[in-house]
Amino acid sequence: MPGSGLVSTGEAAKSIGVGRATLARWWAEGLVVPTLVTAGGHARWDVDQLRRDLAALRERDE
Known part of the structure; x- marks a missing residue:
C-alpha cells in the first residue's frame, strides 16, 4: 500500500x-x-531507502 512505513522529516x-x-x-x-x-508539500521518508541513499553518497565522495 503506498505510504505505508513512511515517516515525517523529523522522524x-x-x-x-x-x-x-x-x-x-x-x-x-x-x-x-x-x-x-x-x-501540502510535506516530505515522507522510507528510512531504509534514505540510509541506502546516504551510503551511496558517501561511496561516491570517497
Whole structure:
C-alpha cells in the first residue's frame, strides 16, 4: 500500500541521527529525495531507502 512505513522529516532525521533542519537542507540541496511529497508539500521518508541513499553518497565522495 503506498505510504505505508513512511515517516515525517523529523522522524527520519532522528532515525539517522541528524537534526530535522539538516535533513531538510540535504533535500533542498538535492542530496536526498523523499519517497513521497504530500499535496501540502510535506516530505515522507522510507528510512531504509534514505540510509541506502546516504551510503551511496558517501561511496561516491570517497
